[in-house]
Amino acid sequence: MKMWGFGNGIHHYFSKIRRQHHNQLLGRLFSSSAAFGPPPSRPLRRVVVTGLGLVTPLGCGVETTWKCLTAGQCGVRAITPEDLKMDGFDKDIQLLTFDQLASKVAAIVPCGSNAGEFNEALWLNSKDHRSIARFIGYALCAADEALKAANWLPSEQNEKEKTGVSIGAGTGSICDILDASRIICEKRLRRLSPFFIPRILINMASGHVSMTYGFQGPNHAAVTACATGAHSIGDAARMIQFGDADVMVAGGTEASIDALSIAGFCRSRALTTKYNSVPEEASRPFDCGRDGFVIAEGSGIMVLEELEHAQRRGAKIYAELRGYGMSGDAYHITQPHADGRGAILAMTRALEQSGLHPNQVDYINAHATSTPLGDAVEANAIKSVFSTHATSGSLALSSTKELYVDLLLHVELQDLEIVILLNNYFCNYIC
Numbered sequence: 425m426k427m428w429g430f431g432n433g434i435h436h437y438f439s440k441i442r443r444q445h446h447n448q449l450l451g452r453l454f455s456s457s458a459a460f461g462p463p464p465s466r467p468l469r470r471v472v473v474t475g476l477g478l479v480t481p482l483g484c485g486v487e488t489t490w491k492c493l494t495a496g497q498c499g500v501r502a503i504t505p506e507d508l509k510m511d512g513f514d515k516d517i518q519l520l521t522f523d524q525l526a527s528k529v530a531a532i533v534p535c536g537s538n539a540g541e542f543n544e545a546l547w548l549n550s551k552d553h554r555s556i557a558r559f560i561g562y563a564l565c566a567a568d569e570a571l572k573a574a575n576w577l578p579s580e581q582n583e584k585e586k587t588g589v590s591i592g593a594g595t596g597s598i599c600d601i602l603d604a605s606r607i608i609c610e611k612r613l614r615r616l617s618p619f620f621i622p623r624i625l626i627n628m629a630s631g632h633v634s635m636t637y638g639f640q641g642p643n644h645a646a647v648t649a650c651a652t653g654a655h656s657i658g659d660a661a662r663m664i665q666f667g668d669a670d671v672m673v674a675g676g677t678e679a680s681i682d683a684l685s686i687a688g689f690c691r692s693r694a695l696t697t698k699y700n701s702v703p704e705e706a707s708r709p710f711d712c713g714r715d716g717f718v719i720a721e722g723s724g725i726m727v728l729e730e731l732e733h734a735q736r737r738g739a740k741i742y743a744e745l746r747g748y749g750m751s752g753d754a755y756h757i758t759q760p761h762a763d764g765r766g767a768i769l770a771m772t773r774a775l776e777q778s779g780l781h782p783n784q785v786d787y788i789n790a791h792a793t794s795t796p797l798g799d800a801v802e803a804n805a806i807k808s809v810f811s812t813h814a815t816s817g818s819l820a821l822s823s824t825k826e827l828y829v830d831l832l833l834h835v836e837l838q839d840l841e842i843v844i845l846l847n848n849y850f851c852n853y854i855c
Contacts, residue, residue, distance in 0.1 A: 468665040473844060474739040475574025475727030477566035477675075479542055481531035481720055485569060488540035493824070498704040499531040500718050507532060508683035509599040512606055521683050527695035529703040530681050531720035533562070555622040556632060557597035558679035562723035563629040564636065567591070567673055574727035574739060576671060577637065588641030588669040589630040590660035591725065592652035592676050596624045599682035629677050641669040650791065651750070652676050653724065658748030660728050670733045675725035686719060692758065695719060696794065709792035709823035710799050717793040743844045747778025759797060764805030771809045782810045785819060792823035 478485060481499025482492035492499075505522040507530065513521075522528075535542045547553070547561035556564070567589075571577055578584055600623050607615050622628055627645035634643050642663050646655040653676035660674035680686075689695045696716040699706035708714040734741055751773065753766030760766060775782060788806060792799050806821065807814045814821075 466667060469667065470731035471661045471664045471728050471745045472731050472734050473726050473742040473745065474729045474734050475570040475572075475576065476742065476844065477568065477570030477573065477723075477725040479533055479562045479566045479677075479723040481533055481722060483534060483540040484542045484565065485540060486573070498707075499720070500529055500703045500706055501532065502700065502703050503528050503530045503532070503681070503686075507681055508686070509681070510602070510683050512603055521687070525683075525686055526690045526697045527686065527716070527719070528700040529696065529706045529718055530686070531707075531718055531722075532681050533722050554617070555619040555628070557600055557623040557628075558721075559593050559597055559677045559723075560623075560629045560632050562679060562721070563591050563593075563675070563677035563725065564632055566675065566677070566723040566725040567633045567636075570673065570675075570725040570727050571637065574729070575737075576727055576729075576739070583670075584638045585640045586670040587637075587639040588643060588660070588663060588672045589634045589639055590642070590644040590646070590656045590663070590672055590674045591630040591633060592646035592648070592656040593626045593629055594647065594649055594652055594676075594678055595680055595685060596626050597679065598685045599679075600624050602682065602684045633673055639673070642672070650793070654748075655750060657726070657728070657745070658750065661745050661748055664728060664730050670730045672728045673725060674728050675723065677723035677725075679721045680719055681721050689719060694758070694795065708794050709790065710803065711794070714794040714796060714799060716795055746780065747774040747776070749773030749775070749777065760801045762801060764801045764808065767802055767805035768808050771805070775809075783813045783818075785810070785813075787820045790821060790823045 476486050478489045480489045482489045482497060503522075503525075505518050508518065508522060510518045510521065533542050534540070535544050537543055537545070542562070542565060544561075547565050548556060548558060553561070576587070578587060600620060604616055604620055607613065617623070626647050627643075630643050630645045633639070642660075644656075644659055644663075646652050646659060648655050656676050657674045660669075660672035663669050664672055686695070690697075694716055696706045696714075696718055698713070698715045703718075707718045728745065729739065731741075731744070749770040749772065751766050751769035753761040753769075755761040755766070775785075790799075790802055790806070792802060810819055813819050
């Protein structure tokens with residue numbers, strides 16, 4: 425008992441010493457911080473777009489997607505049991521699962537070895553690609569095109585250190601998770617691939633792009649559902665503005681055409697179900713017959729660059745990114761607030777950062793997922809922000825989602841790339 429009491433006394437004594445030492449350290453910390461003064465103030469740097477890369481349901485590559493878009497082609501088709509990626513399951517289970525899906529339309533990236541198709545043998549099926557799931561392969565393909573278009577494949581160490589990657593995804597590789605669960609149910613856990621975790625991690629898209637090209641700048645991965653693409657671009661732009669990087673490879677990627685993803689969105693009643701027999705009519709932004717979005721896959725990547733850096737090397741400049749706004753309406757896990765306050769805050773903040781007046785905006789490419797509530801709320805939010813300008817005829821509004829539909833996360837990025845292509849096509853605009 426005495427020993428215990430003595431030990432307890434020592435513990436108490438040293439506790440007092442630790443507290444006194446802790447307080448002394450805190451005092452030094454705050455006094456030192458006050459002596460240092462504020463960090464240096466730097467003007468925000470301007471950010472431009474110098475490269476574009478696309479893998480979409482309309483085709484693989486910017487040129488292919490653009491040609492299909494201008495020809496009025498649609499990337500939506502009816503799905504088949506083979507599209508569900510259930511090869512490890514019994515045929516009867518595959519057919520039963522397919523029959524139970526309420527939505528049987530999707531926008532799927534065309535695969536093959538022909539021009540304009542995603543080459544699986546090149547991006548997914550080599551021995552070196554065992555850790556690369558489909559969503560990662562899409563990102564690698566789109567990033568390759570964007571970097572070549574930007575003519576930015578640096579070899580100098582300092583240039584690699586000032587080049588970063590910001591690529592997000594919404595769900596990663598759900599089909600790998602489904603297949604892993606099947607292995608567990610069959611009591612064959614030792615057959616689980618050692619590459620299972622690297623294949624499903626969202627940040628591995630950014631990781632693989634950085635490793636492929638040796639980029640050692642910021643490496644970032646946003647996961648914010650349908651806002652992921654916009655957040656990936658905006659976050660990357662801010663990294664350039666604040667000097668963390670001179671160049672950022674930014675975008676989003678998704679490969680969500682599988683049984684579990686489609687079933688999950690069907691259960692949440694988010695997908696269209698009325699147009700299974702006419703897939704090309706299923707995606708209907710702002711239409712009175714809309715009943716949900718069409719699930720899709722693909723990737724959109726762009727090269728963002730500090731303006732003076734781009735000008736010094738003579739890069740082609742497609743556009744300038746002037747403003748970025750984000751918000752949360754703190755309301756519901758899926759439904760927007762009826763007054764559109766989340767969208768209103770995001771648009772207002774983007775305009776404030778850009779230094780532009782709402783009346784200076786002449787086109788809006790809307791999110792417009794074709795859900796009954798979402799489209800109505802978005803339209804009202806646009807009216808709230810742009811007031812009479814929205815109804816004057818001077819502000820054009822549309823959604824290119826009608827042709828390549830909702831890729832869950834990075835659709836804003838593909839919308840943005842399409843808008844940039846439109847601007848360059850009609851105006852031949854170069855900053």
